[in-house]
Amino acid sequence: MRESVKHRLIGAAVLAAVAVLFLPSFFKDRQQYQVDTSSHIPGRPSITAVDFNEPEQPEGIEPAPAPETMFVPEDPPVSSLPDEKENAASPVVVSASSAVSLTSQSSSVSSITPPVDQVLPEGWVIQVxxxxxxxxxxxxxxxxxxxxxxxxxxxxxxxxxxxxxxxxGPKQNKAEATALKTQLDSRLKVNSLVLPFKP
Incomplete structure (x- = not known):
């Protein structure tokens, strides 16, 4: 009987020792992993309504016209062409002296104008x-x-x-010079120019 009591006391002591060792750590872990469920959302702010007044037109400024009449000209366009009937009714009369002076002026202008052969270039060259x-x-x-x-x-x-x-060059005509330019550009990999020949 004493042996059984002794064994029970030893077992109770062992259980008490184990409880003393493990119970504090068990409660400590539960305290560390507790979730804070309290709300951190701030309260609703107080908003004051603002009333906007209607805009007032300043003094001294005329209101804009309606869109339909904004781009309509004030005065109708006036034709600058004279009446055809008046032109037909008043023929121009040229006197003999005026005709002679006009003929002399036209002849002087034709004498000043150089002939066509002098205006045209004498040939064409290719600037390579x-x-x-x-x-x-x-x-x-x-x-x-x-x-x-x-x-x-x-x-x-x-x-x-x-x-x-x-x-x-020079070449006699521009077509011949242009054909040669195309050949040179393809062979030499350049962008040559066809220009009038200037001696």
Whole structure:
């Protein structure tokens, strides 16, 4: 009988020791994981209604016209052409002296006007390239001459430097020069120009 009581006391002591060790940690964990369910939403703000007054037209300003009449001209357009009947009824009379003076003026104007042959260019040239180095221009000229073209170099002075333009020609008509320009652009990968020949 004493042995059983002794075993019970030992078991009770062990359980008490275990309870003392584990119960505080159990309650501590429950306290750490508690969720705060209280509301943090602020209260509804108080809004004061504002009344807006109707806009008033300032003094001294005339109201705008209606859209239908805004772009209508005030006065009807006046025709600047004279009456055809009046022109037909009043023929122009030219005196003999006036006719002579008009004839002399027309003859003087025709004498001042240059003939058509002087206005037209004497030929057409193709400007193949415009280079800043004379050696490169001379090399391109020699290459074109080796291909059978009448090529030449013309120096053009500018403000701070001199450029050297390589030409081919002149050709008698513009169509021939344009056809040659197309061939040169395709072969040399350039964008040449067809210009009137200036000796």
């Amino acid at each position: 390239a415009s280079l800043s180095v004379q050696e490169g221009a001379n090399k391109l000229r020699d290459q074109l001459q080796a291909d059978g073209h009448r090529a030449y170099v013309r120096a053009v002075p500018l403000a701070n430097t001199t450029i050297y333009r390589v030409f081919i």
